[in-house]
Amino acid sequence: GDSVTQMEGPVTLSEEAFLTINCTYTATGYPSLFWYVQYPGEGLQLLLKATKADDKGSNKGFEATYRKETTSFHLEKGSVQVSDSAVYFCALSVNQAGTALIFGKGTTLSVSS
Amino acid sequence: EAGVAQSPRYKIIEKRQSVAFWCNPISGHATLYWYQQILGQGPKLLIQFQNNGVVDDSQLPKDRFSAERLKGVDSTLKIQPAKLEDSAVYLCASSSGGLWNEQFFGPGTRLTVL
Numbered sequence: 001g002d003s004v005t006q007m008e009g010p011v012t013l014s015e016e017a018f019l020t021i022n023c024t025y026t027a028t029g030y031p032s033l034f035w036y037v038q039y040p041g042e043g044l045q046l047l048l049k050a051t052k053a054d055d056k057g058s059n060k061g062f063e064a065t066y067r068k069e070t071t072s073f074h075l076e077k078g079s080v081q082v083s084d085s086a087v088y089f090c091a092l093s094v095n096q097a098g099t100a101l102i103f104g105k106g107t108t109l110s111v112s113s
Numbered sequence: 114e115a116g117v118a119q120s121p122r123y124k125i126i127e128k129r130q131s132v133a134f135w136c137n138p139i140s141g142h143a144t145l146y147w148y149q150q151i152l153g154q155g156p157k158l159l160i161q162f163q164n165n166g167v168v169d170d171s172q173l174p175k176d177r178f179s180a181e182r183l184k185g186v187d188s189t190l191k192i193q194p195a196k197l198e199d200s201a202v203y204l205c206a207s208s209s210g211g212l213w214n215e216q217f218f219g220p221g222t223r224l225t226v227l
Contacts (some may be wrong), residue, residue, distance in 0.1 A: 004155075036218075043117075044156070044204065044218040089155050100146055100169060101216060103155030 002027045006090045006104035013080055013111050021075040021107045023064075023090035031092040033057075033066050033073040034101065038087045047075075047088070080111045115139065117219035119205050125225045131193035134222045138186070138207030144168075145182055146216065147190050148204040156204055162188065163210070195226045 007022040035047040048057030053068035062077045073090060087108050091101040118137040126132050138145050143164050148156035161168040164185040182188040192199055202223050206216040
């Protein structure tokens, strides 16, 4: 079945370090891909999305490129801040017509000053 | 724009008791989802509504879980009787069902079953 696998955490970085969180997926058809973020004490928020191969989603300095050939959607940021500390979830939806999201297990990021 | 509202935020019950969670989606959103998030895992869909009809409830443990969305707006998720393994955060999300399927999540209800 459809699934998402993301790297185990926690990821611990110093401020201004480069961040990569790996995400790979298995899906039939042509899924849309998402990164959601959950800040401490808050609900899930959409961080960025990509809906077709080679699309790049970006927001708040984060980027991810939809790579169909490697079935990946890795999250990157060039310089993390303490305020980026959160749990990051990679997710997919099988089609664009309101299908529910399938999530990875989440990766906890902790950034220290 | 008001977000997705959920209540209560926290609930502690004994096993075999019943519990109900309430969700008020963003105004005008036709699609409503209930997810279960067990500690250390990603959210997993329990049930999806389109207006007041069920689209997908294939992962809902129907022997103990039930959900309804009367009038296509608010929704209630019930567990009866609760088991220890039901301890989780229950998330409600809504979507306009538009092309990009962005879902907006509520803050969740954290359930602890003792």
